[in-house]
Amino acid sequence: MDTRPTIMVIGATRGTGMDVAWLLPRYGYELLILSRDGQKARELFTKRAQIRVGDITQRDTIQNAFCDVEHVIMTVGVPQWICREEQIREVEYQGTCNTIEAALKAQLPGRLVYMSWIGLGQPSLWCWLQDRLKPHQTQWRSRAEEALRSSGLNYTIVRAGLLSNAPVGMHPVRIDQRQLPLDLRYRSGRMDTALAIIHSLTRPTAHRATFNVYWGPGEQVDKAWKDQFDRLQPDPPAAPTS
Template identity: 25%
Template sequence: MTSFDSVEDLVLVAGATGGVGQLVVGKLLEKGLKVRVLTRNAAKAEEMFNQRVEVAVGDIRQPATLPAATQDISHIISCTGTTAFPSARWEFEQSPNLIEWGITFLNPKSSEAKAKNSPAKVDAQGVSNLVAAAPRNLKRFVFVSSCGIERKNQFPFSVLNAFGVLDAKQKGEESIINSGLPYTIIRPGRLIDGPYTSYDLNTLLKAKTGGKYGVVVGTGDTLSGDTSRIDVANACVESLLHPSSSRKIFEIVNQGQRPPAINWETLFSGLK
């Protein structure tokens, strides 16, 4: 039994052209599932995915662009995000000079206010906007969050959260949980493995983890370590196929010896 009950099911992937998002789309297509991607750049998405997906032009930071993108969808996988520390991806209104960069690092709130793509605008408000636009009969909302949400005052997560990325991820989680929608929240450790840049679809479909380590999941935000983007993408897609992952929040890291195949049902059903 899976949460896919008909050929009409349609998965919306937000953040589809990012590292994890690209792999998620490839794995959904590999399983024969229908995919719609939410993107600000239609030409880039069409080229990346070889015109095998529906493309909805929109931006989670702009609520008015979302109703059309979420129409008739059955599942959402949100892989959106930005850098934890100020960078070009924050899309500052104007490029900071050296003095302004110094002020930015001394006063994180001032930098966030000047950025269009900060964690607060993407991981908190953007996710909240996507939740508000989701159909009330949505079968699952999968959100890629982060380890450390519940350990923000402990090293190294206190450093990671210097500019509020974990605060923003937590607000995103809360908006999903409080919505009443069925959800799966995945908290990876430090992301490793590609893609680091845009891959073409053929490469994505062939993406296999070359890691030697197994997949470990847990609850209560106690795990730490590296997590392959490939395994995060697998967890996102497999969670749609296993009812035992519904309304679960879990960390995922790579540890121990890797078995010949990952038994996702065993992993999900063992979660509290």
């Protein structure tokens, strides 16, 4: 009987979520993928994962998807560069709220790790451009973070820098909780970000905490992950959302 913890990844068919899904079995986890496109998920992962079909924008399709799941990793976002605000609200805010509701209903025993990005609430050229292409995306993403903080769940919010497809380990990875703007000084590899997400699952200091992950100066050392996670502090208590 397989006793490995089961991790459900939402957003595994593209981007950083795909990197997370490919790495999880190497760290001793059983992989489960929730996708609205079950056929695509099966083609990508064949026998590596269980597949459950559901769309986070359709609440009724995910209510039973959290059964026998230890942790959830959520990396969902609107992939198109140009889209309507209604689509962003539906996917990035309401989809997150639906996921929170389903996790609470299932009494999720572990952690819900939510991937966001550096710079929310910090004015910058990149955030301005983001909101021009994807109307009010920073607002809806911020509201999604707030909903998770006030949910009562055991959560971690991982804020990635500007993402690159560079191979893992090319740059030292930095983790901190500063208020940083979204710009080219704070970049991150998708695979490095995926590793930070996976490491956060079992770190006690990542419980109800928000942190940045980005490339920094200096050299990466073997104990860097532990040292940086050990310095994390929990988020301030969140006001309940209406």
